[in-house]
């Protein structure tokens with residue numbers, strides 16, 4: 001059964017904090033990101049503090065993700081430990097949870113008497129993913145000519161079709177690496 005991932009703050013007095021510990025089963029968790037999935041339960045533990053005008057959410061999120069290398073397309077796994085710190089204020093809008101952006105909007109908002117900790121944690125989890133997800137920092141990727149995984153097979157293709165501007169850049173980078 002899916003656990004309630006919202007924390008009620010209705011009875012939280014100013015200055016009080018509430019601790020929580022929740023687990024989202026990996027199977028019931030669909031991350032809104034292609035080629036990324038949780039393969040271990042997502043554990044979220046932390047506190048919500050009523051700080052007068054606003055609420056402070058502090059939480060640690062841990063799980064293990066399986067994702068696809070952006071260079072060689074091989075799937076790999078990675079442990080994730082994430083610390084969340086978020087300020088929340090009551091909203092007048094119509095959505096449950098709105099992440100505001102702008103110069104003076106350094107906080108998020110919520111409606112009603114509940115804070116959807118599960119949703120906030122998943123958003124942070126997705127935002128924490130690097131754009132380039134590499135199976136290994138030095139992953140050689142796929143050969144642009146024959147398509148082989150260059151980590152596994154050394155092909156004989158020559159980068160003759162490479163953009164001359166890139167080739168010039170390559171030369172500069174190689175020189176820099178010599179120092």
Ligand SMILES: [Zn+2]
Nearest residue numbers: 069072135139
């Ligand atoms: Zn790779």
Ligand SMILES: [Zn+2]
Nearest residue numbers: 143146155157
């Ligand atoms: Zn090749």
